[in-house]
Amino acid sequence: MGEFDLIARYFTRPVRHAALGVGDDCALWQPAPGMQLAISSDMLVVGRHFFADVDPAALGHKALAVNLSDLAACGARPLAFTLALALPRIDPPWLQAFADGLFALADAHGCELIGGDTTAGALTICITVFGEVPAPAGQTRALLRSGAQAGDDLYVSGTLGDARLALEALQGQLTLPAALLAQARQRLERPTPRVALGLALGGIAHAAIDLSDGLLGDLGHVLTSSGVGATVWADTATELLSTPSDAAPHAPAERSGFTLAQRRSWVLGGGDDYELLFTAPPGARASVQAAALASQTPVTCIGQIDAQPGLRLLDANGQALTQHFASFDHFAA
Numbered sequence: 001m002g003e004f005d006l007i008a009r010y011f012t013r014p015v016r017h018a019a020l021g022v023g024d025d026c027a028l029w030q031p032a033p034g035m036q037l038a039i040s041s042d043m044l045v046v047g048r049h050f051f052a053d054v055d056p057a058a059l060g061h062k063a064l065a066v067n068l069s070d071l072a073a074c075g076a077r078p079l080a081f082t083l084a085l086a087l088p089r090i091d092p093p094w095l096q097a098f099a100d101g102l103f104a105l106a107d108a109h110g111c112e113l114i115g116g117d118t119t120a121g122a123l124t125i126c127i128t129v130f131g132e133v134p135a136p137a138g139q140t141r142a143l144l145r146s147g148a149q150a151g152d153d154l155y156v157s158g159t160l161g162d163a164r165l166a167l168e169a170l171q172g173q174l175t176l177p178a179a180l181l182a183q184a185r186q187r188l189e190r191p192t193p194r195v196a197l198g199l200a201l202g203g204i205a206h207a208a209i210d211l212s213d214g215l216l217g218d219l220g221h222v223l224t225s226s227g228v229g230a231t232v233w234a235d236t237a238t239e240l241l242s243t244p245s246d247a248a249p250h251a252p253a254e255r256s257g258f259t260l261a262q263r264r265s266w267v268l269g270g271g272d273d274y275e276l277l278f279t280a281p282p283g284a285r286a287s288v289q290a291a292a293l294a295s296q297t298p299v300t301c302i303g304q305i306d307a308q309p310g311l312r313l314l315d316a317n318g319q320a321l322t323q324h325f326a327s328f329d330h331f332a333a
Contacts, residue, residue, distance in 0.1 A: 001090050006118060010099045011083065016112050027114035029080060031132065036140055038076035038131040042066045046123040050189075051170065056094045058189040059125070060101030065193045066212065067129035068109060069274040072198030073210040075143040076131030078111035084128075086121035109195055134202070143198065143278070147207035148226035150307035152279035155288065155299045157194050160215060161241040161263065162187035164270025183242055191274035197299070200291035201278060208278035214271040216311065222277070223311065232303040235316040238263045240300060264323070268313075279305050 001009070017029075031037055044063055046052050064081065071078050083102075087095075106113065111129070133142040166184035169176045176184065194210075201208065207226060209218050215237060223230055241263050280288050292299040306312070313321040 001092070006090060006095070010095045011113060011116070013103075013113065015114075017079065027080070027082070029114065029130065034134060034136055035132040036135040036142065037079075038071055038074045038133050038142060039128065040067055040070035040074075041126065041128040042070070043124065043126040052123070054189060055101075056097040057101030057104075060098040060103075061105050061190050063125045063127055064102055064105050064111070064129070065191050066274060067127045068105070068111070068193035068195055069191065069210040069212070069276075071129060071131040072193050072195045073143060073208045073276055073278075074131070074133060075141065075198045075202045075205075075208065076133045077199060078109045078195060079130045079132055080112050080114045081106070081127050081129040083113060083116035084124075084126040085116065085118050086124040087118065088121070088123055105193075109193075141202055143201065143205055143208040145207055145209050145222045145225040147205075148222050148228050148279040148305050149206050149281070150228055150305055152206055152281055152305040153285065153288075153301050154219075154230060154232065154277070154279055154303040154305060155301050156211070156215070156237065156240065156275055156277050157197055157292075157297050157299050158192070158273070158275040159187070159240050159242045160211070160237060160273050160275060161266035161270045163191070163272035164266040165241070167272070168266075180242070187242070188272060191272070193274060194276045194295070194297055196295035197276055197291060197297040200295045201276075201280075201288070204284050204287045204291060205278040205280045208276055211273040211275045211277055212271060214269045215273075215277065216268050216313075217271075219277060220311065222279070223309070226305075227309075229306040229308045229310045229312070230303055231306055231312045231314060233316075234264060234268060234313045234321055235260075236300065237302040238267045241267050264321075 029037075044050060044059075044066070050059055050062070067081065068078055103113075133140060135141065162184045165176070166181065166188040168174050169181055169184065198208065207222050209222050211218050216232070219230060219232070238260070241258070288299060315321055
């Protein structure tokens, strides 16, 4: 099977919304009047972002999910994506499963594949995703990292730290009960892009970012872009680590089997959560909860935005934490 046969068999589908899709030198897309295009790219490399033996259907899902998460953080509605794929060899069963996982998530969000490239090489996946955000009279309504304001509440969606928990278990650094490993591995390999929540927060949130490299590291990007500081209730965030399905939600350390130091490390610095971190004014608390309910996504307030620069971490007793929680950095890791 050659390159073009591969594309035709696994990645060519009828055009739904694009003016021109897969099969030409360029795809063509016409933005709707009064809308802006939101564009993001992410690359996944074997051995760096995923294990070589990962389920290909899960890999197809995650490859698109991490890009949809970027659109969610911008408050953008998904439209289309391109796929650049390097393969060490042509493996039809692997390709079929990868395409099935990819398109299942794409179809769930009405996001169509409109082009890309394939080549031989170490397994690498690069997706560029396109979305739309309202821009009436040329004024964008996109959620940006630079919009946080002093006095804002600081929120996160979903659970945190589960992906890092799974990673350490899969690397043999710790042993988990079967139920918890399955639950955590699902969060690592099949993250849920919070697109519905991102759309619901339009006109409510001041700033947003998706949590890919770790809570505190990604929050730092918001603080730098916005020129503000933050106080984070570290142990409120730490309670968002999942527990086995047969345990009570937010079970205490003695029941979960994890120390407080471990849980803080996974939640505050772990990465690969692909939840949304966002800020909103105190007067919007009811609207935030309504957005959470409408999108069927739980949200938790974990702190506040301060006028004073810097990041302040407080424990459950309101005492300052001085530990450093490093987030992921591709060139430092």
